[in-house]
Amino acid sequence: MNPPSPYDLxxxxxxxxxxxxxxxxxxxxxxxxxxRVANDMLMLLDLLHTRTEGAIAILTGRPAWQIxxxxxxxxxxxxxxxxxxxxxxxxxxxxxAARHLDVALLERTVRHALQxxxxxxxxxxxxxIAVHYRQAPRQGGLIAEQTTRIAxxxxxxxxxxxxxxxxxxxxxxxxxxxxxxxxxxxxFAGRTPVVFGDDTTDEAAFAQANAEAGMSVxxxxxxxxxxxxxxxxxxxxxQALAPFLQAWLSTNTK
Ligand SMILES: [Mg+2]
Numbered sequence: 164m165n166p167p168s169p170y171d172l173x174x175x176x177x178x179x180x181x182x183x184x185x186x187x188x189x190x191x192x193x194x195x196x197x198x199r200v201a202n203d204m205l206m207l208l209d210l211l212h213t214r215t216e217g218a219i220a221i222l223t224g225r226p227a228w229q230i231x232x233x234x235x236x237x238x239x240x241x242x243x244x245x246x247x248x249x250x251x252x253x254x255x256x257x258x259x260a261a262r263h264l265d266v267a268l269l270e271r272t273v274r275h276a277l278q279x280x281x282x283x284x285x286x287x288x289x290x291x292i293a294v295h296y297r298q299a300p301r302q303g304g305l306i307a308e309q310t311t312r313i314a315x316x317x318x319x320x321x322x323x324x325x326x327x328x329x330x331x332x333x334x335x336x337x338x339x340x341x342x343x344x345x346x347x348x349x350x351f352a353g354r355t356p357v358v359f360g361d362d363t364t365d366e367a368a369f370a371q372a373n374a375e376a377g378m379s380v381x382x383x384x385x386x387x388x389x390x391x392x393x394x395x396x397x398x399x400x401x402q403a404l405a406p407f408l409q410a411w412l413s414t415n416t417k
Contacts, residue, residue, distance in 0.1 A: 164381060164384060164392070164394065164395070164396060164397035165396060165397070166396060166397065166398055166399070166403075166407075167378065167380055167395075167396040167407075169407065169410040169411045169413070169414045170414060171378070171396075172357060172378060172411055172414075173354075173355040173357065173378075174415055175211065175214040175215050175411070175412070175415045176214075176215070176216075176415075177354055177355055178215055178218065178354055178355055178356075178357050179215070179218045179219075179220075179345075179346060179350075179351040179354035179355065179356045179357065179377075180211060180215060180218065180219040180220070180357050180359075181219075181220050181221075181222050181342055181345075181356060181357070181358045181359070181368060181372070182208075182219070182220075182221055182222070182358075182359045182360075183221075183222055183223060183338075183359060183360035183361060183362065183364075183365050183382075184198075184200075184221055184223040184225060184230060184233065185198060185223070185224075185225070185326075185361075185362075186326065186360075186361035186362060186382060186383070186401060187359050187360055187361050187365075187382050187401065187404065188200055188204055188208075188221070188233075188404070189201070189204070189233065189401075190401050190402075191326065191401075193297060193298065194284065194295075194297070194298075195225070195229075195284075195286070195295060198233065199233070200233050200234060201405070203405055204404075204405055205234065207405060207408045207409060207412070208234065208237070208239070209237060210412055211408065211412070212237065212239070214412065214415060215350070215354075216350050217240070217252045217350045218252070218350040218351050218354055219239060219240070220239060220240035220241055220242065220252075220345050220351070221234070221239050221240075221241040221242070222241070222242045222245075222246070222338045222341055222342065222358070222360070222365070222368055223241065223242065223243060223244075223245075224244060224245050224293065224323075224325065224328075224330065224364055225243065225244070225288075226243050226244060226248075226288050226289055227241055227243035227248055227250060227256075230243065238250075238254065240252040240345060240351075242338060242341030242342070242344070242345065243289075244288050244289060244290045244291060244332065244336070245291075245323065245330075245332055245336050245337055245338055245341070245364060246259060246336050246337055246338055246340055246341030246344070247259055247289070247290035247291065247332065247333060247336045248289065248290065249341055249344050249345065251345070251348050252348070252349065252350055252351070257344065258290075259333075259335075259336055259340075259344075263319060263333070264290060264291065264319065264320065264332075264333050266287060266288070266289070266290065266291065266292065269291070269292050269313075269317065269320065269331055270285070270287045270292050272313055272317070273285060273292050273294065273309075273310070273313060273331065276309045276310075276312075276313060277294065277306065277309055280296075280299065280302050280305065280306065281299065282296075282298045282299040282302075283295060283296045283298070283299050283302065283306065284296075284298075290332065290333060290336070291330055291331055291332035291333065292330065292331045293328050293329075293330045294306050294310065294328065294329050294330070295327060295328045296327055296328070296329070297327035297328075300327065303327075303329075306329050307322070307324070307329055310322050310329050310331055313331060314331055317331075319333055319334050320332070320333065320334065321333075321334045323337075323363075323364060324363055324364075325362050325363060325364050326361075326362050326363075337364075337367040337368075338360075338364060338365060338367045338368035338371075339367030339368050339370055339371035340367070340371075341368070342356060342358070342368045342371045342372065343371060346375070355375075355376065355377050355378070356371070356372040356375055356377035356378070357372065357377055357378045357379075357380070358371075358372040358377065358378070358379045358380065358394075359380045359382060359398075359404065360380075360381065360382065360394075361381065361382035361383050361401070363390065365381075365394075366390075366392065366393055366394075369381070369392065369393050369394045369395075370393050373393060373395065378395060378396065379393070379394040379395050379396065380394060380395070380396045380397065380398060381394035381396070381397040381398070382397070382398050382400065382401055382403075382404060383397070383398075383399070383400055383401070384397050384399065
């Protein structure tokens with residue numbers, strides 16, 4: 164995979180931009196709560212928002228309120244929790260199949276199954292449970308085993324693997340479907356999707372953008388979790404994104 168040239172990208176007036184948060188807009192931190200978005204990235208997003216007439220959205224595993232905190236004061240269109248909740252550019256929100264999950268019961272089940280494992284962070288979201296194990300990397304196999312067993316025994320729940328995190332979420336919720344939902348509405352509709360992401364959870368959005376003659380850009384090279392990426396392009400690392408977005412803006416001077 165090669166880095167894209169900013170000249171390969173659609174003009175900003177024709178682009179719908181979709182960005183992941185952790186590892187894409189912001190560098191990954193030891194704990195999710197320690198993540199911050201750099202000021203220059205906030206300014207770039209603001210410029211892109213103006214130049215695309217609002218056709219920019221965040222596709223994230225995080226709950227919406229965390230994204231709003233990280234990108235304050237602007238409220239961007241977003242797909243939260245991998246698309247379980249979608250907020251349109253006009254602020255209207257949609258909730259998808261995930262509302263049928265009993266998250267409280269799921270949390271109790273996960274906490275019970277993983278009670279003997281130290282240094283993990285079990286996060287209860289609105290529509291699922293995330294088990295973060297960045298501080299206990301050798302426990303990944305055991306956590307995968309237990310969460311897979313729970314998913315097999317819980318109607319409508321599936322496992323989603325990310326970097327140092329394993330999530331239990333509703334079946335049929337992913338960033339590709341979320342991208343579709345956003346693309347069906349203004350100001351995204353009729354534009355060319357351009358997706359930036361760094362993790363296995365972004366692959367569904369990459370595939371959807373490819374299918375719609377859009378562009379997909381992986382942050383960081385190489386396969387993740389042993390699987391090759393379906394992204395068309397890659398950037399070397401998270402630090403390469405801001406200069407790239409700046410170059411895209413520069414090719415679109417009015
Ligand atoms: Mg990410």
